Amino acid sequence: MVDYIGVSDIQRLVQRLGAGAFMERLAGEIEADYRRWSEFEKSARLASHSKVGVIELMPTSDGRLYSFKYVNGHPKNTAAGLLTVTAFGVLADVDTGYPLLLSELTVTTALRTAAMSALAAKWLARRDSAVMALIGNGAQSEFQAIAFCRMLGIRALRLYDVDGAATAKLERNLRALPEFAAVTLVRCRSTAEACKGADIVTTVTADKKNAVIMTPPMVSAGMHINAVGGDCPGKTELHGDILRMPGARVIVEYEPQSRIEGEIQQLEPEFPVTEFAALLGGAATGRSSDADITIFDSVGFALQDYSALRFLHALLHEERGSHRKIDLVPQLEDPKDLYGGTIGSGKRARLRLTG
Amino acid sequence: MVDYIGVSDIQRLVQRLGAGAFMERLAGEIEADYRRWSEFEKSARLASHSKVGVIELMPTSDGRLYSFKYVNGHPKNTAAGLLTVTAFGVLADVDTGYPLLLSELTVTTALRTAAMSALAAKWLARRDSAVMALIGNGAQSEFQAIAFCRMLGIRALRLYDVDGAATAKLERNLRALPEFAAVTLVRCRSTAEACKGADIVTTVTADKKNAVIMTPPMVSAGMHINAVGGDCPGKTELHGDILRMPGARVIVEYEPQSRIEGEIQQLEPEFPVTEFAALLGGAATGRSSDADITIFDSVGFALQDYSALRFLHALLHEERGSHRKIDLVPQLEDPKDLYGGTIGSGKRARLRLTG
Numbered sequence: 001m002v003d004y005i006g007v008s009d010i011q012r013l014v015q016r017l018g019a020g021a022f023m024e025r026l027a028g029e030i031e032a033d034y035r036r037w038s039e040f041e042k043s044a045r046l047a048s049h050s051k052v053g054v055i056e057l058m059p060t061s062d063g064r065l066y067s068f069k070y071v072n073g074h075p076k077n078t079a080a081g082l083l084t085v086t087a088f089g090v091l092a093d094v095d096t097g098y099p100l101l102l103s104e105l106t107v108t109t110a111l112r113t114a115a116m117s118a119l120a121a122k123w124l125a126r127r128d129s130a131v132m133a134l135i136g137n138g139a140q141s142e143f144q145a146i147a148f149c150r151m152l153g154i155r156a157l158r159l160y161d162v163d164g165a166a167t168a169k170l171e172r173n174l175r176a177l178p179e180f181a182a183v184t185l186v187r188c189r190s191t192a193e194a195c196k197g198a199d200i201v202t203t204v205t206a207d208k209k210n211a212v213i214m215t216p217p218m219v220s221a222g223m224h225i226n227a228v229g230g231d232c233p234g235k236t237e238l239h240g241d242i243l244r245m246p247g248a249r250v251i252v253e254y255e256p257q258s259r260i261e262g263e264i265q266q267l268e269p270e271f272p273v274t275e276f277a278a279l280l281g282g283a284a285t286g287r288s289s290d291a292d293i294t295i296f297d298s299v300g301f302a303l304q305d306y307s308a309l310r311f312l313h314a315l316l317h318e319e320r321g322s323h324r325k326i327d328l329v330p331q332l333e334d335p336k337d338l339y340g341g342t343i344g345s346g347k348r349a350r351l352r353l354t355g
Numbered sequence: 356m357v358d359y360i361g362v363s364d365i366q367r368l369v370q371r372l373g374a375g376a377f378m379e380r381l382a383g384e385i386e387a388d389y390r391r392w393s394e395f396e397k398s399a400r401l402a403s404h405s406k407v408g409v410i411e412l413m414p415t416s417d418g419r420l421y422s423f424k425y426v427n428g429h430p431k432n433t434a435a436g437l438l439t440v441t442a443f444g445v446l447a448d449v450d451t452g453y454p455l456l457l458s459e460l461t462v463t464t465a466l467r468t469a470a471m472s473a474l475a476a477k478w479l480a481r482r483d484s485a486v487m488a489l490i491g492n493g494a495q496s497e498f499q500a501i502a503f504c505r506m507l508g509i510r511a512l513r514l515y516d517v518d519g520a521a522t523a524k525l526e527r528n529l530r531a532l533p534e535f536a537a538v539t540l541v542r543c544r545s546t547a548e549a550c551k552g553a554d555i556v557t558t559v560t561a562d563k564k565n566a567v568i569m570t571p572p573m574v575s576a577g578m579h580i581n582a583v584g585g586d587c588p589g590k591t592e593l594h595g596d597i598l599r600m601p602g603a604r605v606i607v608e609y610e611p612q613s614r615i616e617g618e619i620q621q622l623e624p625e626f627p628v629t630e631f632a633a634l635l636g637g638a639a640t641g642r643s644s645d646a647d648i649t650i651f652d653s654v655g656f657a658l659q660d661y662s663a664l665r666f667l668h669a670l671l672h673e674e675r676g677s678h679r680k681i682d683l684v685p686q687l688e689d690p691k692d693l694y695g696g697t698i699g700s701g702k703r704a705r706l707r708l709t710g
Contacts (some may be wrong), residue, residue, distance in 0.1 A: 329459065337528070
């Protein structure tokens with residue numbers, strides 16, 4: 001039997017800790033895994049593109065555990081009442097090849113993306129950062145807001161979305177949280193207005209095109225830009241000149257993948273970037289002065305999902321009582337008798353329904 | 356909600372049709388999909404190797420449906436009472452990126468592999484083939500025996516395995532089937548003895564090494580060799596000289612993958628091979644005379660799993676009554692409100708247990 005985390009389970013697991021604490025702990029797990037970066041088998045994700053979206057597989061392994069995530073990106077889904085991004089993934093035992101856990105990763109991807117964003121900002125943003133602009137107020141935005149307020153001490157959020165209803169929804173959701181009682185929420189009329197006075201700018205827009213959400217005049221000295229929405233070929237958010245600004249430093253997750261999918265797809269392949277893992281090991285410096293502009297060109301990397309699956313698996317086994325399992329793999333008395341133990345068996349399979 | 360086929364479900368679905376009929380129908384689906392070979396997005400599978408085994412992801416898409424399979428290969432698992440190969444997979448909608456079906460594929464891989472073997476033999480073996488040697492009597496062997504007796508009219512099986520208990524298990528399972536009442540089962544003491552007088556030789560051994568299960572003296576004119584067990588780098592079954600024998604023709608599933616994983620990994624990269632799809636389209640000939648030696652150098656290709664998942668999904672929806680579904684993807688009233696619709700929801704998630 002394989003452990004199973006569905007939507008109702010992730011809801012329970014996250015609600016037990018609270019979203020902020022969940023993401024803070026997850027960020028710790030991600031950081032711990034990034035510190036052993038060299039142990040991981042890394043590859044650019046395997047993408048299947050269609051006219052309307054992309055389906056990707058993201059595998060990795062540290063030689064003990066193997067994980068992969070299935071994730072899609074379909075910007076037009078929203079119009080049909082569907083999610084832009086859905087995901088699920090599996091954690092498996094390298095020694096036996098057996099899957100250990102199948103988990104929903106739609107909610108988890110939002111949590112781990114925001115956890116990674118806040119973790120990167122802890123390493124890159126100015127220590128006195130207090131104001132964040134949040135451009136794009138869709139499915140990912142609450143997670144970013146909660147993670148940054150908890151982990152970076154953000155006290156004011158400047159919100160903008162082309163869809164005012166999205167911003168209203170974000171405000172409503174954040175206002176319901178006790179930890180946002182003392183956080184100022186400012187509705188802005190444009191990205192430029194939202195960026196004014198921001199120490200950190202987070203962009204989480206969804207269009208599958210080379211958009212120009214931010215231009216150089218919106219960037220001020222000392223700013224940290226957390227560019228999350230541009231994450232596949234032909235899908236970017238920043239004007240390329242921002243990346244080339246004097247004093248700007250671009251940090252990526254896994255360079256070979258980011259060259260294809262990140263904001264840096266707009267630049268020449270030799271454009272210098274720093275991998276996040278190099279900061280942790282001390283091999284590279286992120287911010288060297290309060291005037292530097294740091295840009296986390298985030299596309300999402302398999303290691304973050306590995307960390308999330310490992311963390312979820314541990315949380316599941318911390319719970320008292322039973323959790324759900326599914327019969328995804330046969331349990332046989334004789335492993336050489338797959339036929340006799342399954343379809344050749346006289347035992348009639350019973351139809352079992354699950355909610 | 357995503358349709359779910361677990362071990363108990365595949366047991367029910369296959370028992371309803373009977374394993375032979377199931378594989379014959381599945382072979383028809385595979386053939387139909389091979390006839391539109393050019394419509395499929397093809398790539399060599401993404402393999403993660405460890406000292407003791409391999410974990411692979413096998414995606415493909417025809418632009419309407421996307422599928423992938425997770426499959427491991429761990430020859431030493433048997434000693435620990437575990438399966439050498441376990442697998443599961445997903446069928447998804449390309450237009451939305453949403454998963455439609457999660458299915459066990461351990462049993463299904465055995466069924467589709469045997470269906471593919473018999474399909475290839477229908478195109479390659481002599482029409483009067485009646486005797487098959489079956490080398491390796493482990494988890495895959497019953498499936499091969501049933502498919503070949505049903506689809507090729509095999510009347511005698513010559514069995515050999517280094518483990519006599521495996522052969523006894525195979526005999527026991529086949530003897531329980533009415534359709535094997537008139538099939539002769541001959542226990543042999545060696546591969547050489549088993550190959551004597553065989554029209555078709557099927558090799559389904561499991562060691563992860565360059566084994567030499569068959570050598571040229573065991574091959575006779577007109578023979579069809581269905582080489583199934585050699586399927587990853589460093590895992591082969593045939594002496595390389597068999598592939599070079601005069602009158603021999605090597606047929607593979609997808610050349611770029613087979614060059615890495617098939618028996619032909621032993622040969623120079625220019626060694627001529629024919630893709631199975633080319634036979635169906637008439638672009639190439641398999642057997643040109645009754646004296647030819649045909650070798651199906653099978654490693655398993657993603658299209659076959661696509662066909663299997665598509666077939667299973669259709670069978671599931673043919674059934675009266677409800678089938679199992681899992682909450683792998685959130686269903687939201689507002690797709691932009693992932694947070695509010697899941698972990699931000701006041702509705703407390705209930706713990707639901709499934710068998």
